[in-house]
Amino acid sequence: MNPYTIFSEIIAGSAPASKVYEDADVLAFMDIRPVTPGHVLVIPKVVARSLAELDPALGGKLFQVGQRVAAALRDSEVACDGVNFFLADGVTAGQEVFHVHLHVIPRTPGDGFGLRARPTSPARADLDYLAGSIGGSLSRNAGFDS
Template sequence: MDPYRIFADIVAGRAPASKVYEDDDVFAFMDIRPFTPGHLLVIPKIPARSLAELDPAIGGKLFAVGQRLAAALRDSEVGADGVNFFLADGVTAGQEVFHVHLHVIPRTPGDGFGLRGRPTSPRRADLDYLAGSIRGALERGSAS
């Protein structure tokens, strides 16, 4: 099975999945390599390899479904105390399957999962400079 098409195969019923939710646009299922018990993936039914290819309305729906699933994770046997959302866009960000997918990761005390980055403390001038660059990109339409 092609790892780059696995989610399309799941949506089409050609590959197995433990389905949790489905509607006309979105499909949610259990991750087969979970970080914590109850780890879910939410995908658009129409494949988009990256956020740039994802219809913004469907992107909003991914998060709306993720929000509902987060509440269900708290109320189910999973008994989550918290939930992390994670979406990797691009190889450098850790994307391995090139079909946009939102991880919904239930959290409980002592589960061992967490962010392992080191925050920096940039100067305000540097923050302002980058903010201006990003605003310029938005105005040019590169993030439309």
């Protein structure tokens, strides 16, 4: 898979973008296909097709910038009542551009945006089993204490 995307072109300055924020590591700009007015994308300036390829510290910075953008959306003419963060990691999750990107989506009453899901009610034993499996994987693979 080609690691270069439209986001690489935006970072390089060879494609246009309506920038909201930029520093040495991160760029935030207006989504050209917004789901609500003021929809912003926050991306790392390094190529990372998935979260597995992204340095965790840089992932944290994406969310820190996202928090600042969310506050700015509330304080700007967007004047939203709430904000959703959305990050799709992988085709099945809905990722379309294979460069990690955090959607910062301003919300207002009746804006028409929403997540559709069918929550289930698993037994506690099933939740405990999966929690153990996930926690064990974290301990083995990421150096976390469980």
